[in-house]
Amino acid sequence: MTEEVVLQRRKRLRAIKEFLTGYLFISPAVLVLSIFVILPSIFVFYISTLDWNMIGPKYFIGLTNFTNLLFKSPYASEFWGSVFVTVKYVALSVPLQISVSLILALLLMRPIKFRSFFRLGIFVSYVTPLVATSIVWMWIFHPDYGFLNSFLRLLHLPTSMWLLGSPSALISLVIYTTWHAIGFSTILFMAGLTGVPTELQEAARIDGANANGVFWHITWPMLSPTTFFILIISMIGAFKMFTPVFVMTRGGPYYTTATTGYYLYVKAFEDWAAGYASAVAVMLFLLIFILTLLNIKFTGRKVFYAGEQSRGE
Amino acid sequence: MKRLKTIKLSNVLTYAALTIALVFTIFPFYWMVASSLNRPETLFAFPPKLTPDFYFKNYIDMWNNPPGGVSWWRYIGNTVFIAGITTILSVFNSSLAGFAFAKLKFPLRNKIFILLLGLLMIPGEMLLIPNYVILKNLHWLNTYQAMIIPWCASVFGIFLTRQFFKTIPNELWEAAQVDGCSIGRYFFSVAVPLAKPTLLTLALFVFLGSWNAFLWPLIVATDYAIMPLEVALNAFLGSEGTQWGLLTAASTMATVPILILFLIFQRQFIEGIARGAIKG
Numbered sequence: 001m002t003e004e005v006v007l008q009r010r011k012r013l014r015a016i017k018e019f020l021t022g023y024l025f026i027s028p029a030v031l032v033l034s035i036f037v038i039l040p041s042i043f044v045f046y047i048s049t050l051d052w053n054m055i056g057p058k059y060f061i062g063l064t065n066f067t068n069l070l071f072k073s074p075y076a077s078e079f080w081g082s083v084f085v086t087v088k089y090v091a092l093s094v095p096l097q098i099s100v101s102l103i104l105a106l107l108l109m110r111p112i113k114f115r116s117f118f119r120l121g122i123f124v125s126y127v128t129p130l131v132a133t134s135i136v137w138m139w140i141f142h143p144d145y146g147f148l149n150s151f152l153r154l155l156h157l158p159t160s161m162w163l164l165g166s167p168s169a170l171i172s173l174v175i176y177t178t179w180h181a182i183g184f185s186t187i188l189f190m191a192g193l194t195g196v197p198t199e200l201q202e203a204a205r206i207d208g209a210n211a212n213g214v215f216w217h218i219t220w221p222m223l224s225p226t227t228f229f230i231l232i233i234s235m236i237g238a239f240k241m242f243t244p245v246f247v248m249t250r251g252g253p254y255y256t257t258a259t260t261g262y263y264l265y266v267k268a269f270e271d272w273a274a275g276y277a278s279a280v281a282v283m284l285f286l287l288i289f290i291l292t293l294l295n296i297k298f299t300g301r302k303v304f305y306a307g308e309q310s311r312g313e
Numbered sequence: 314m315k316r317l318k319t320i321k322l323s324n325v326l327t328y329a330a331l332t333i334a335l336v337f338t339i340f341p342f343y344w345m346v347a348s349s350l351n352r353p354e355t356l357f358a359f360p361p362k363l364t365p366d367f368y369f370k371n372y373i374d375m376w377n378n379p380p381g382g383v384s385w386w387r388y389i390g391n392t393v394f395i396a397g398i399t400t401i402l403s404v405f406n407s408s409l410a411g412f413a414f415a416k417l418k419f420p421l422r423n424k425i426f427i428l429l430l431g432l433l434m435i436p437g438e439m440l441l442i443p444n445y446v447i448l449k450n451l452h453w454l455n456t457y458q459a460m461i462i463p464w465c466a467s468v469f470g471i472f473l474t475r476q477f478f479k480t481i482p483n484e485l486w487e488a489a490q491v492d493g494c495s496i497g498r499y500f501f502s503v504a505v506p507l508a509k510p511t512l513l514t515l516a517l518f519v520f521l522g523s524w525n526a527f528l529w530p531l532i533v534a535t536d537y538a539i540m541p542l543e544v545a546l547n548a549f550l551g552s553e554g555t556q557w558g559l560l561t562a563a564s565t566m567a568t569v570p571i572l573i574l575f576l577i578f579q580r581q582f583i584e585g586i587a588r589g590a591i592k593g
Contacts, residue, residue: 014490015418021496022419029410029466030425033432036463040443041435047442054446104334107327120579121335124342127575127582129525131543132567135550136345139557147344150361179338184586191587240438243527247547261438268442269532281439292434 044285048278055272065279079280081255082263085170089259090238093174098230101182102223105189106215119190123183130180134247137176138163141248166256169249173257176244181237185230192226193219225299232295236288260284342568349562356557371558375566378559380548381537385566388545395460395530395541396523402465403519404512410466411474412500416486426475429468437529445532455536464523470515473588477511478504514585517578524571542567 048066051059068075108119125133140147141162149159162172196219204214220227242261245251251258251266258266264284268277348356349372350365379385413419414426444463445454453459481504489499505512527543534540540548546567553559575582 018417018496019419022413022417022422025413025417025500026410026425028406029471030429032406032462032466033429033468035447036444037432037435037440040440040447041432043443043446044439047446054449100334103330107331110324110327112324112327112331118331118335119583120576122331122338123579123583124572124575125338127521127525128342128568128571129527129543129546131527131546131550132564133341133345135546135560135564136341138550139348139561140341140344142557145357145359145557147361150359154360179341182334182338187583187586236436240436242438246528246531247550264438264441265528268445274442274446278442281442285436285439288436289434 041285044278044281047274048282050275050278052274053272054274061275065276066282068276069279069283075276078255078263079260079283082258082260085255085257086238086241086259086261089170089174089241089257090235092171093177093238094231094234096174097178097181097185097234098227100178101185101230102189102227104182104186105193106219108186108190109193119187122186125180126183128180130243131247133180134176134244137172137179138248141172163248164253166253169253169257173244173248176248177241180244181234185234188226188230189223192223196222229295229299232291236291239284239287342572345561345564345568348557349565351558353558368558371562372566374556375549375553375559375562378553380545380552381540383537383540383545385545387538388540388542389566391457391539392524392542395457396520398457399461399464399523400516400520402461403467403470404516406466407470407515408474408505408508408512409500410471411476412478412504414471415475415478416481416483416504417496426471429471432468441528441532448533454533455539457539459533460523460526460530460539460541463529464519464526467519470519473515474508474511477508481507510581513578514581514588517574517581518585520574521571521582 049060049062051061051064069079070076104122108115108122112118143149143159143161143164146162148162152159160168163169200218200222201214204218209217238259240261241259242265245257245259245262246265249257251262260280261284264277264280267273267280271277347363347365350367350369351362351371352366352368355362355366355368376385379388414422448454448459453462485503486499489503494503525543526541527547530541530544531547534544537545537548546563549563550560
């Protein structure tokens with residue numbers, strides 16, 4: 001009788017200890033995420049209703065920042081201009097990146113020699129720092145002495161102003177970011193391809209389908225969640241893009257490379273328009289939120305940036 | 314016979330395409346190193362000279378002209394310190410939380426976890442301004458903790474470690490309890506050693522993210538004494554805008570450590586990317 005009571009008490013004690021330990025274990029992470037993610041993501045909505053330069057007094061102006069950026073020039077033309085630049089960038093870079101990385105992944109899945117060597121070489125640029133490699137590409141893109149124009153000149157092909165011209169500056173950014181990210185999407189496609197059952201492809205081949213038919217009727221549809229995932233994270237990445245623009249073009253020439261992420265930075269930390277920039281940030285959030293929901297709806301995936309400091313790149 | 318030939322042709326095309334892709338990804342690194350070892354006049358030569366002069370003076374000049382008058386040692390040290398501490402704290406905090414969410418029973422456990430997962434939808438850009446204000450009020454601008462503390466826990470890390478800890482059979486924990494083992498001791502002496510490969514992958518990604526971080530340190534570290542290498546490199550571009558030999562030398566200095574780290578741990582990096590994306 002008493003023994004049972006003791007046993008039960010011990011059990012309850014253990015359960016209490018377990019839940020206290022549970023809270024103790026999650027508390028450092030929850031604390032950090034509360035202060036630096038949850039709190040600021042609420043705070044930003046408040047700041048977006050202010051006219052504030054981060055030092056002086058705060059003036060509450062309701063939704064004026066939003067009506068300004070949506071409808072009232074020069075704000076509206078700047079904001080929508082940045083969205084337009086980003087959309088143009090997406091239209092140029094995403095199809096290029098998806099098609100090239102898919103082709104590379106398909107080639108790398110073939111029974112070839114030196115596969116891991118090729119994979120390594122194609123992936124390596126993804127891990128390298130953006131400022132350092134942007135500087136290298138600025139040198140490659142140099143209109144007078146850069147390798148790219150020298151190479152084109154040797155082949156008697158027309159040269160370009162690259163980062164200094166329009167629309168070539170945006171194209172240069174596309175080339176750079178494709179170079180930086182191509183390995184990432186190739187790895188994702190390779191992972192997606194391992195999920196396509198080979199029996200299905202074999203069966204189709206036995207039924208007389210050629211390689212083209214197998215690809216378009218089996219591999220491509222079965223790969224669509226991966227493709228969609230890459231499409232969405234590339235679009236989100238485009239709206240967040242900052243570092244290459246900041247280092248290589250500063251949004252120029254004539255704002256033709258001022259993406260929304262860069263515009264946000266300029267408004268916040270060069271013009272110190274905290275309220276207005278927060279409104280831009282909220283718009284950016286809504287846009288990315290919609291893209292993320294689409295992604296979850298169609299592929300059931302949460303968007304990860306694989307441990308990158310995505311809070312602020 | 315004919316079939317054999319077509320296979321060979323398609324193989325040749327495969328290798329040719331992959332080689333072109335490889336040249337595209339690798340050549341900029343070669344050109345970075347080659348340019349950093351070229352004399353100024355060689356840099357402007359046409360046609361471009363593909364083999365370097367092995368002119369090391371660029372490195373000496375670069376080293377003797379650090380931006381902001383603080384030494385390069387300082388910038389390298391800052392980056393190593395910030396990335397190192399961030400990695401240790403982030404892996405520790407994330408794995409503690411990941412373990413709790415995987416193995417311990419406590420009220421609201423799943424609700425809190427789902428809330429944390431929801432945070433993944435918040436883009437970092439949205440947090441820049443409010444976090445800057447928060448740090449300003451904490452008087453943390455131009456401090457190391459500004460570049461460390463906000464990053465010392467990650468939802469991705471919690472998610473990744475939780476996935477792993479869930480695979481440890483419960484019998485192990487029950488057996489340990491019979492032996493009178495506390496939860497803390499079980500975590501440190503049983504769970505963590507088992508999770509080593511996962512923790513290593515996480516550590517690599519946190520380290521890489523911290524080493525390559527730019528926008529956040531650009532905003533909070535305006536003081537040269539605590540600037541990390543990437544931000545200093547941007548300042549160097551401002552001060553030595555046309556000295557391409559010096560600029561590529563500095564870029565080489567910032568890139569080579571990461572390249573070495575990547576070559577050592579390439580398997581973990583590549584698997585980490587594939588896994589992070591699939592399991593989500």
